[in-house]
Amino acid sequence: MKNQNFLRKLCGEGIIQVQEPNVDLASAYFEKARKSLSSAKATASIGSLEDATALSYYAMYHALTGLLFRAGIKCENHTASILLLHEVFEQNNDSILHAKKERIDKQYYVDFAVTQDEVKKSITSAEEFLALISDILAKLTETRVAELNKKAKKLLK
Numbered sequence: 001m002k003n004q005n006f007l008r009k010l011c012g013e014g015i016i017q018v019q020e021p022n023v024d025l026a027s028a029y030f031e032k033a034r035k036s037l038s039s040a041k042a043t044a045s046i047g048s049l050e051d052a053t054a055l056s057y058y059a060m061y062h063a064l065t066g067l068l069f070r071a072g073i074k075c076e077n078h079t080a081s082i083l084l085l086h087e088v089f090e091q092n093n094d095s096i097l098h099a100k101k102e103r104i105d106k107q108y109y110v111d112f113a114v115t116q117d118e119v120k121k122s123i124t125s126a127e128e129f130l131a132l133i134s135d136i137l138a139k140l141t142e143t144r145v146a147e148l149n150k151k152a153k154k155l156l157k
Contacts, residue, residue, distance in 0.1 A: 003083050004155060010080050011156040018153045021072035021145050026137065029066030033059045033133075037126050044123065049114035050106045056122040057103035060096045063133040070137060071148040088152050089136065095125050 010016045040055035064081050068074070071088065075081045078100060086093045102122060105112050140148075 003087065007080055007083060007087070008156055010075075010077055015076045016080055016084075016156060017074045018149060018156060019072050019074055021149060022069045026066040026070035029062050029069060030130075030134070030137070033062035033066065033130055036062055037123070037130060040123055040126065044116075044119045049116065049119045052119045053106040053114060053122050054103045056119075056126040057096075057099040059126045060099050060129045063130050064096065067133050067136060070140060071145055071152065073149070073152050084152070087155055088148055091132070091136070095129055099125060099129075 036055050036059035040052045043055055044052035064085055075084060082093050082096050085091050106114050
């Protein structure tokens with residue numbers, strides 16, 4: 001209920017909107033996700049581990065944003081988007097929650113050491129998440145999109 005109240009509040013503020021599904025925006029955000037993942041790998045290879053961690057998270061977040069747009073959900077809040085993955089799509093959101101925490105820790109604080117192994121794990125997690133989202137997108141029918149859109153409206157009213 002706490003999550004639902006949070007999501008409804010953001011909907012009331014216009015931060016979350018249920019609208020017409022948008023295939024073009026979904027594709028554009030998924031392409032942005034691929035580019036962020038590629039950049040994470042390149043950045044890691046030159047030793048910029050904090051930035052690689054952030055880019056791994058953003059690859060996941062952009063893929064999620066694309067999925068939401070495909071279902072007709074516009075969300076301008078990272079936490080809410082992650083909650084919507086669980087609440088609307090009934091998908092485990094642990095990996096993106098972890099990636100978000102890591103991004104915040106590594107990007108904003110200086111008392112964290114980032115290792116190559118941690119970055120490899122974050123990149124692998126991002127690859128797996130993009131594969132999951134890609135699979136969900138590939139299996140979406142127009143009927144399923146309409147069901148998800150309706151579910152989001154009911155959740156947010």
